[in-house]
Amino acid sequence: MDNQKQPERRPGGIKNSSTKIVITSLIAGxxxxxxxxxxxxxxxxxxxNQDNQALNSSSKNAGGVKVQKTTAEENSATNAFNKIxxxxxxxxxxxxxxTKGNSLDAIFGPDQGxxxxxxxxxxxxxxxxxxxxxxxxxxxxxxxxxxxGSNALQVILSDGTKLDAxxxxxxxxxxxxxxxxxxxxVKTIAKFGNSDDINVGQTALAIGSPLGTxxxxxxxxxxVSAKKRAxxxxxxxxQQLGTANVIQTDAAINPGNSGGxxxxxxxxxxxxxxxxxxxxxxxxxxxxxxxSIPSNEVVNIINQLIAHGSIERPALGVxxxxxTNIDPNDQKNILKLPSSVQNGVVxxxxxSESPAKTAxxxxxxxIVNIDGKDVKTQSDLRDILFSHKVGDTVEFKFYRGSxxxxxxxxxxxxxxTLAKESK
Numbered sequence: 191m192d193n194q195k196q197p198e199r200r201p202g203g204i205k206n207s208s209t210k211i212v213i214t215s216l217i218a219g220x221x222x223x224x225x226x227x228x229x230x231x232x233x234x235x236x237x238x239n240q241d242n243q244a245l246n247s248s249s250k251n252a253g254g255v256k257v258q259k260t261t262a263e264e265n266s267a268t269n270a271f272n273k274i275x276x277x278x279x280x281x282x283x284x285x286x287x288x289t290k291g292n293s294l295d296a297i298f299g300p301d302q303g304x305x306x307x308x309x310x311x312x313x314x315x316x317x318x319x320x321x322x323x324x325x326x327x328x329x330x331x332x333x334x335x336x337x338x339g340s341n342a343l344q345v346i347l348s349d350g351t352k353l354d355a356x357x358x359x360x361x362x363x364x365x366x367x368x369x370x371x372x373x374x375x376v377k378t379i380a381k382f383g384n385s386d387d388i389n390v391g392q393t394a395l396a397i398g399s400p401l402g403t404x405x406x407x408x409x410x411x412x413x414v415s416a417k418k419r420a421x422x423x424x425x426x427x428x429q430q431l432g433t434a435n436v437i438q439t440d441a442a443i444n445p446g447n448s449g450g451x452x453x454x455x456x457x458x459x460x461x462x463x464x465x466x467x468x469x470x471x472x473x474x475x476x477x478x479x480x481x482s483i484p485s486n487e488v489v490n491i492i493n494q495l496i497a498h499g500s501i502e503r504p505a506l507g508v509x510x511x512x513x514t515n516i517d518p519n520d521q522k523n524i525l526k527l528p529s530s531v532q533n534g535v536v537x538x539x540x541x542s543e544s545p546a547k548t549a550x551x552x553x554x555x556x557i558v559n560i561d562g563k564d565v566k567t568q569s570d571l572r573d574i575l576f577s578h579k580v581g582d583t584v585e586f587k588f589y590r591g592s593x594x595x596x597x598x599x600x601x602x603x604x605x606x607t608l609a610k611e612s613k
Contacts, residue, residue, distance in 0.1 A: 266393075267393070267411055269457070270455050270456065270457040271395065271457070272457075273456075274319075274378065274397065274451065274453055274457045274458075275348055275378075275407050275409075276347075276349075276377055276378030277319050277376075277378040277380040277451075278319050278320075278348060278380075278398065278407055278450055278451060279318045279319065279330060279347055279348065280315060280317060280318075280345065280403045281315065281316045281318045281332050281345055281355070281369070281449060282312055282315055282343065282345070282346065282403075283314045283315065283336060283337060283339070284310040284311065284312060284313065284341055284342040284343065284344060285310070285313040285339060285340060285341050286310055286341045287308045287309055287310075287311045310341060310342055314336070315399060315403060315446055316332060316333060316337075316446060316448045316449045316450075317332065317399045317446065317447055317448060317449045317450030317463070318332035318336070318345065318369070318449045319380045319397075319449075319451045319459060320378065320379055320380060321379065321459070321492065323373045323376060323379055326373050326374070327371075327372070327373055328372070328376040328379075329358065329492070330345065330355070330368070330369050330371065331366065331367070331368055331449070331462060331492050332366075332368075332369060332448075332449030332462075333365050333366065333367060333449040333462065333464055334364075334366060335448065336367065336448050337357060338360070338362075342354070343369060345369070346403055346406065348406070349375075353371040353372060353375070354371070355370065355371045356369060356371075358370050358495055358496060359500070361495065361501050363501070364434065364491050365434070365464050365465075365483065366491045366495075367449075367495075368492050368495045368496060380451060380459050381458050382458060382460075382488070383454055383458030383460045383485060384485070384486065385437065385487075388417060388437070388454070388460055389414065390413075390415065390416060391414065392454065392455075393412075394411075394413055394414050394437075394453070394460070395410070395453045396409070396410045396442065396443055396452050396480070396482075397409055397450050397451055398443075398447035398449070398451075399447070399450070400444035400445065401445060401446050402446050405446070410442035410443070411441055412439050412440040412441030412442070414437060414438070415439055416437070416438035417437060418437075418484075419436050419437070419438045419481065420435055420567055420568060421433065422434075433568045433569055433572060434464075434481075434483070435484065435572065435573065436464065436465075436481040436482060436483060436484065437461045437481065437482040437483075437484055438479065438480070439452060439461075439480050439481075440477075440478035440480070441480065442478075442480075443463050443466050443480035443481075447463050448463060448464060449462060449463065449464075450463050451463070452482040459488075460482070460485050461488070462482055462483045462485075462488050463481075463482045464481055464482060464483050465480070466479060467480075502579075503575075503576060503580075503603075504575055504576070504578050504579065504580050504601030504603070505544070505545065505602055505603065506546045506601075507540060507544020507545055507547065507602075508538070508540050508541065508544060508551070509537075509538040509539045510535050510537060510568050510571070511536050511568070512533075512535060512536070512566075512567050512568055513527075513531070513532070513535065513536055513556055514533065514567075515536075516536060525554055525591070526591040526592060527589055527592065528589070528592050531558065533564075533566035533567070534557055534558040534565060534566065534588075534589070535556065535557045535565055535570075536556050537551060537552065537553055537554060537555045537556070537557070537588075540553060544602075545599050545600055545602050546599060548599075549597040549600070551586065551597055551599070555590050555595075556588055556590075557588045558589060558594075559587035560574045560575070560584060560585070560586055561574055561578070561584050561585060580601055581601065581602075582600070583598050583599065583600045584599050584601060585597075585598055586599050
């Protein structure tokens with residue numbers, strides 16, 4: 191991926207100001223044009239009516255073409271959409287905008303009646319999907335980056351109902367968040383399908399609010415382009431949080447789609463749309479490369495967020511890279527691996543007092559197997575590691591030079607601190 195930019199998480203972080211300006215300009219242009227040609231429109235409407243009457247009259251006698259009743263049956267995509275569309279929502283991220291005070295404010299401070307820190311304004315919009323209802327509360331899964339930095343949240347249901355929402359918990363590592371609203375007006379609850387059962391080439395549908403609420407509950411269709419694609423997770427500070435295993439799809443995912451569901455033709459959620467590639471490192475535009483967090487991982491994370499308010503992950507305390515990223519000459523001269531070793535994960539560094547270092551794993555060791563399962567990439571390692579609990583002792587097999595070695599690693603806690611429930 192030398193020529194590619196990192197996948198960007200902008201689909202949820204759209205700005206509303208530019209869109210509103212464009213729409214306002216279009217409306218103004220339409221109204222202005224109506225004033226200028228209004229008289230002509232009255233005449234044209236009368237003339238069209240006369241023409242239509244003449245056409246209908248002649249068609250009865252001259253065999254004219256008629257519009258007939260539609261007899262086509264609804265297709266599978268329509269049925270899938272109808273099953274779940276009521277559960278798809280728009281998520282509005284509200285943030286306080288500072289207001290410029292007057293000279294007296296600098297001396298006496300702002301008026302007591304003014305809102306502290308400025309007024310709440312829409313900072314960005316994204317999507318989400320209702321997945322659970324319990325005790326009068328509806329739970330919605332969305333992306334962490336959709337709700338990040340919010341001072342308040344609003345949710346707009348598919349029927350246009352606007353509700354205040356609160357954060358239950360967020361997980362930057364997987365870019366998932368759970369928020370909640372009153373369930374009184376929620377009518378549809380989404381169901382999850384098994385993302386392990388999907389196949390490359392099968393139909394995938396994305397639902398969300400591209401460009402914001404004016405296009406809410408938009409449906410796009412594509413296919414599953416890859417079942418498990420490893421992509422780097424980068425936060426807004428440019429720091430890599432890890433590697434995510436995601437579903438790749440060519441269903442159109444645009445700004446505002448983030449947090450919305452990727453579904454199969456049964457109307458089941460198979461992923462949560464999170465990011466896309468828009469261009470490579472040279473600025474060349476890219477189409478049809480979007481990514482969704484697999485439903486199996488989504489379910490695991492949201493259950494923890496609801497039940498415990500935190501995510502507990504076992505940690506190794508190392509930095510890694512795939513062996514395939516290492517130049518073949520370096521593999522031979524520096525790592526000194528046997529020619530038969532083609533895949534694995536290379537230890538770049540071990541943190542002090544980390545589980546890996548305590549177990550004797552060192553820089554330039556190449557991990558090839560964990561817990562009896564082959565490790566070819568970082569995504570393999572991550573999957574196996576996260577399948578274990580904190581405190582488990584797991585067998586690692588790795589090459590140090592040409593020698594295959596074994597170490598037992600006791601996994602320690604790596605806690606993701608979550609945003610606590612808003613008051």
